[in-house]
Amino acid sequence: MTFILRGSIVHTPKNPFREAEALQAFSDGGVAIAEGKIAALGPFAEVARQYPAAPVQDCREGVLLPGMVDTHVHYPQTRVIGAMGYSLLEWLEQRTLPLEARLSDNKLARELAREFVRLLLRNGTTTALVFGSHFQGATANLFGAAEDVGLRIIAGQVCSDRLLRPELHTTPEQSYAEQKMLIRRFHGRGKLRYAVTPRFALSASEALLEVCQTLLQEHPDLHFTTHINENTDEIRKVAELFPWSSHYLQTYDRFGLVTKHSVFAHNVHPTEPELARLAEAKAAIAHCPSSNAFIGSGIFPMRQHLRHGVRFGLGSDVGGGTGFSLLKEGLTAYIAQRYAQDGVNLTPTHLLYLATQAGAEILGLGEEVGSFAPGKAADVVWVRPEPGSTLEVHFRHLNSVEDLLGSLFTLHGEAKVQKVWLEGREAPLD
Numbered sequence: 001m002t003f004i005l006r007g008s009i010v011h012t013p014k015n016p017f018r019e020a021e022a023l024q025a026f027s028d029g030g031v032a033i034a035e036g037k038i039a040a041l042g043p044f045a046e047v048a049r050q051y052p053a054a055p056v057q058d059c060r061e062g063v064l065l066p067g068m069v070d071t072h073v074h075y076p077q078t079r080v081i082g083a084m085g086y087s088l089l090e091w092l093e094q095r096t097l098p099l100e101a102r103l104s105d106n107k108l109a110r111e112l113a114r115e116f117v118r119l120l121l122r123n124g125t126t127t128a129l130v131f132g133s134h135f136q137g138a139t140a141n142l143f144g145a146a147e148d149v150g151l152r153i154i155a156g157q158v159c160s161d162r163l164l165r166p167e168l169h170t171t172p173e174q175s176y177a178e179q180k181m182l183i184r185r186f187h188g189r190g191k192l193r194y195a196v197t198p199r200f201a202l203s204a205s206e207a208l209l210e211v212c213q214t215l216l217q218e219h220p221d222l223h224f225t226t227h228i229n230e231n232t233d234e235i236r237k238v239a240e241l242f243p244w245s246s247h248y249l250q251t252y253d254r255f256g257l258v259t260k261h262s263v264f265a266h267n268v269h270p271t272e273p274e275l276a277r278l279a280e281a282k283a284a285i286a287h288c289p290s291s292n293a294f295i296g297s298g299i300f301p302m303r304q305h306l307r308h309g310v311r312f313g314l315g316s317d318v319g320g321g322t323g324f325s326l327l328k329e330g331l332t333a334y335i336a337q338r339y340a341q342d343g344v345n346l347t348p349t350h351l352l353y354l355a356t357q358a359g360a361e362i363l364g365l366g367e368e369v370g371s372f373a374p375g376k377a378a379d380v381v382w383v384r385p386e387p388g389s390t391l392e393v394h395f396r397h398l399n400s401v402e403d404l405l406g407s408l409f410t411l412h413g414e415a416k417v418q419k420v421w422l423e424g425r426e427a428p429l430d
């Protein structure tokens with residue numbers, strides 16, 4: 001069935017960090033959807049002429065965006081959001097890991113998985129790279145919940161074998177066996193993909209990192225994700241644990257884990273050699289601005305990443321982050337760069353790009369999602385201002401599409417995700 005969505009349409013088919021006029025917008029636009037894919041995009045009158053028999057869904061109140069892409073979010077941590085006053089290692093020990101340990105209970109894991117995928121969708125996220133659980137069963141529940149609603153996720157069973165808490169520790173042998181089973185069962189099934197996911201070098205022995213390497217060698221199309229350079233105490237401890245390493249990235253690189261399929265979360269405190277190596281390997285960073293602020297990790301050195309040509313997308317990093325909204329992450333990235341010594345002066349176009357196409361690209365999905373380019377999956381979000389809100393006032397008095405986006409990101413708390421389509425099918429939001 002072919003149908004048309006009519007409304008204000010904005011997307012970033014080009015990279016605004018490199019090219020002018022990266023934003024494309026249609027104030028009365030149409031996006032035709034056929035067989036779950038974008039069939040046509042343009043002014044509504046033109047699209048309607050191309051598909052005269054297609055029913056039209058009127059989305060003229062508000063704006064249509066490509067489904068957003070969260071490049072770093074933790075499935076077990078929804079209920080940790082808002083734990084104030086901790087730095088990273090205290091936050092993990094006192095608030096996060098105790099909850100993660102409870103996911104050995106499959107019933108709780110199933111409940112959290114359903115809650116998690118619903119909250120991603122309600123915030124307009126249609127693709128995500130997800131940190132799973134330390135438990136195999138709970139991670140299987142995550143894949144199951146995503147599949148049930150048609151959400152595109154890349155995820156994996158988190159592995160650690162030291163320095164967390166005993167319930168969360170595995171052994172290299174156990175981790176290999178459990179991950180193999182999950183890879184066989186879920187990797188490449190529909191829209192599901194598997195990511196090898198050591199929690200961070202601090203909690204992974206060399207033998208466990210070797211297991212990660214073996215898995216990637218045995219399955220070259222797997223993804224890889226972990227944390228890096230988030231907090232100065234963490235960095236110091238990692239240096240002590242790997243005395244042979246000259247920097248944090250080397251603890252992964254020694255085991256072949258720095259590739260174009262790798263996404264490292266945070267990288268708030270990188271050294272120049274690490275940035276050079278990330279660029280050389282075409283590895284990418286999940287930039288998590290609200291988490292960096294909330295846990296007090298520091299300000300992301302965006303200009304340094306740009307200078308080195310290191311790619312990055314946005315991550316909500318729930319539960320260190322302050323919620324699932326990538327609109328809010330965009331605003332927080334903007335504000336953090338305003339505070340930074342040598343910050344990048346981001347425009348609303350940069351923010352939209354970071355929340356959509358940039359994320360798609362670093363997940364290797366740049367040809368499949370992230371914009372309304374014909375042929376891509378029809379993952380679409382319709383956002384409307386809450387009636388009577390400041391955002392509604394702004395939307396009634398717009399001068400330009402940049403103004404629309406600027407107020408959407410700034411007043412994101414008054415933007416309601418009205419509907420979400422996943423491959424052209426309306427997704428359940430309740």
Ligand SMILES: O=c1[nH]c(=O)c2nc[nH]c2[nH]1
Nearest residue numbers: 199200227230291317320
């Ligand atoms: O922000 C973070 N959240 C986590 O859960 C975590 N684990 C290791 N390092 C981490 N950083």
Ligand SMILES: [Zn+2]
Nearest residue numbers: 072227265317
């Ligand atoms: Zn994280």
